Amino acid sequence: MHAKKCGRLEVIAGPMFSGKTTELIRLLEREEYAGKTTVMFKPEVDNRYHERNVVTHKGASHEALVVSSGGRGLGQIEKLGKGFEVVGIDEAQFFRNGKELIRIADSLADMGKTVIVSLLNRSHLGEPFGDAPEMIARADYVRMLTAVCRKCGNDATFTQRVDQNGREIFGKLVEVEGKDSYEPRCRDCFVKPR
Template structure:
């Protein structure tokens, strides 16, 4: 199976593109984003990485996966800050896209239309199983969407839901294994 970035590069397409990596918590979204960005750097492409300023669970200026792997990033408070006027960046990485404002799809389209490869990672659903933030719109405009699955902690099947194990109704609750666990459809609903 060919990876999306290999297909785009082999075809010789010089235009931009939007790639979305989505799934539940603990499915490896940030790891996959970092893998693609590291490959872009190996190819000597100019790379910029962004994360929402509100998400400081691990670091203020780095993407950090649940496996403690990290890569420097620039925290921004709104999607329009990603546009980088006058920049010659070739690849833009965006993590935790669900926490950005509704301008993110427009920003990503503008970058892709300028020839930038945009790689986005984020939760596609919130803890209630509902589409999360700008992710549905990003998935609709993307050239490729990669949906990753975690392992259900109850039965071992592929998990696509982020089940909240602490009380609260707020859509946004930053947390880790003390607050969420990955579950399959059956275990999520029981």
């Protein structure tokens, strides 16, 4: 027996509006209360609320380092992440090289760090989102969150893209969470592309 604490890779997954960022902030704050040093990264593709702070739909916020969604940003996560005990990564699906992000998250966890990644697991077409399946498979802990179906109020695990009139549209992949043109849907109410 030895007391050395293991690192871990945790994933927070779910559809839009399921509170993934709120949960990530909650977990980071919990580690901070325990005296751990934390850092939170987010890709710069999503800067609709604030440059430095990650703000959720409900108004919770946490300081974050905004990094590019390309190779430079990933390099910063790898380099700066080493200096903290807990590393949070928000909206991970927006990093362009998901495989490289997975390698970095895995290696930080191997160093003994707690790495917590939030990501959208499905696209608005109902399909696995990019490298999310592999990130989930490599995680030690997975939290799968649900939203509330906009149509019927049941647990929503899908994200539907809709036009102004609420009709389903099937275009390119979702890029920015929080637009009016996306809504959470349950398995029953979700409409698959034809």
